[in-house]
Every structure is written in structure tokens, then in C-alpha cells.
Amino acid sequence: LAKTTQPISMDSYEGQEVNITCSHNNIATNDYITWYQQFPSQGPRFIIQGYKTKVTNEVASLFIPADRKSSTLSLPRVSLSDTAVYYCLVVSGNYQLIWGAGTKLIIKP
């Protein structure tokens, strides 16, 4: 089973690009990589999902190298409201969910 590992916390400043990397060394062929965002006292919210290469949507990009053993969530030009916990999740083809412990991102003015 894939195990997901991500940094416990990160700091950045408004207007910067933030990259959060998740390691999933044992990822299997049919597994997808998903990222969620959670604000205090709220349920997590889906940000982006990908299988390989690069995926981009209106809020983030997800970079996945060819070996798929890691993935990087990229948040362009962060603001104070991006302060949250970000979770990496590997979803296996046989329905198993392997969540990371979450990265607490603090954005400073």
C-alpha cells in the first residue's frame, strides 16, 4: 500500500507561490493523487486530483513526475485566506484511501 508523507507545516508570504510536496513511494498503477484543503472547524474541500504529469484548475496546479512517487501541489500567488491545512490523499483502484497527516500552511502579510 502507498504511504503518504508530507511536511507538518510551512510558512509563506502573501503574493508568493507555495509548493507542498507529498511522497508516496509505493503508489500503484491504478492509484490517483488528490489534494484537499481544510479550514478550522470545517470539513475538507477537494482542490485537485491527478494521475500523472500536470493538472491545473482555477485554484491550483498539481505536478506529478514520471515515476509518480511524489506529487507537488502548487498554489500561485497565495493570500492570507489560503492559510489552512492541506492533505494529500492516494486513492487506490481497489477503493483504499491513504491520507497524509496534513500540512499546516500559514500565510503571513
Added chain:
Amino acid sequence: NAGVMQNPRHLVRRRGQEARLRCSPMKGHSHVYWYRQLPEEGLKFMVYLQKENIIDESGMPKERFSAEFPKEGPSILRIQQVVRGDSAAYFCASSPEVTGGGYNEQFFGPGTRLTVL
């Protein structure tokens, strides 16, 4: 289309009582997930259910905890004989039928905050 609904939002129980947490998935969603989040800690997967079936309960404590998702009605997470350590936020999420591979977008409810006195 209403989102995932959880009730109650706050639940207070005394040690030894039973707690029942309800989750109504989004319309058209047949998969439900339960998570526990202790104060200042990360999200912990508990159980994954499809209508009338438990798909993965690897995160469920072996005793006192049970979950169901009947053909009709909400999903229920039941905690018997609660202890103080059960105090946490319990989140439910739902997703539509998984159509292929591992693609899975979960929609989370607002959570139930359980306090055990």
C-alpha cells in the same frame, strides 16, 4: 442540490452513553466515508461504505464503534459506551459511484462535534 448534511452539529454525552451521528449524502451519491479528527490533529479515516455494504473499515476501532448505510435513510455512525477520548469532530463525506481507477472526489459535511463529559 444540497450538500452533505450531518446532524446533530453538536452532541454532548456522558461517559457510558451512546452517541449516534447521522449523515445524509449528496443526492445521487452512493458512497459514504466517516472520519474522526481529534483537537489539533489531522483527519483520520474510519470507514468507507456503499449502500448496505462496508467497503473498508480498516480505520474503525475494534470495539464500541459501528457504522451502517442502509438502503433507505442516512448513514449512521454509532459509538457505544462513550469515553472522554471519543471527544472529537466526526466528518462524513460522500462521493458518486466510482467509475474507474482511483478517481474519487469526496464532498464533506460540516461535521458533528462530540463532547463526552
